[in-house]
Amino acid sequence: MPIVKISLAIKGLAAGQRLRVRADDPAFKADLEAWIRRLGHRLIQYTDAGVQEALIEKVQAT
């Protein structure tokens, strides 16, 4: 579900804009990496200190 929510949220962004997300899904990191590989957006930062946090930059207009 985090991936679904991210893809819904990123639709409203312009290329170059960034999205910061927090997730507690244990599959989040693996799913996020697969999603990034597939769609070509950039993962600027990923941290996991209790709660996982990622900063994503939208690359192309989708």
Add this chain to the structure above:
Amino acid sequence: MTDHAVPAALSNLQAIDEMIQRRIEERLALLGSTSNGPRRGLALIVFSGELDKLIAAFTLATAAASMGMGVSMFFTFWGLVAIKRGRSAKRKDWIGKILTAMLPSSPARTHTSHMNCLGVGPHLIKYLMKKHQAASLEELIRCARELGVRFVACASSMELMSVQKEDFIEGLEYAGAATFLSAAADSAITLFI
């Protein structure tokens, strides 16, 4: 000597230009076919009408749509319940009326495929999903629509199961096996759930 060298160099440049142009066109064609053309989609046959299997189907559909894949869901037999919003008893013969009464009226009323325990199973699953903050089936269905997943109701099983268009949510397509096969042929992944 220079008289010959200049036209030769020019025609070389022209040849290179043409070659580059051709390469760009080939690349663009390739890009077009991989971004929204064939063999990128997910085609699902949703045959089952149980809560757990519908959750699995819609989890995959929403995830695939989020990955930029074109997703088609074909609802047939028991799976038609996923797109029902209620039940109407209009224009039905007595068998149809019995079937309508026996089938769940909406996705919220579905049973589980295992451990249904006279209807306790779905409550348990829903409780656990809420506890783990997982999206409910209704939420997954809403997300699927928002992400542009194509919903197709199998017209012949609608007749068989005595369901009518009025029983369903808005914005569906009504089609048959050929429509599914056409979508499946353009898809990289096809699943029967």
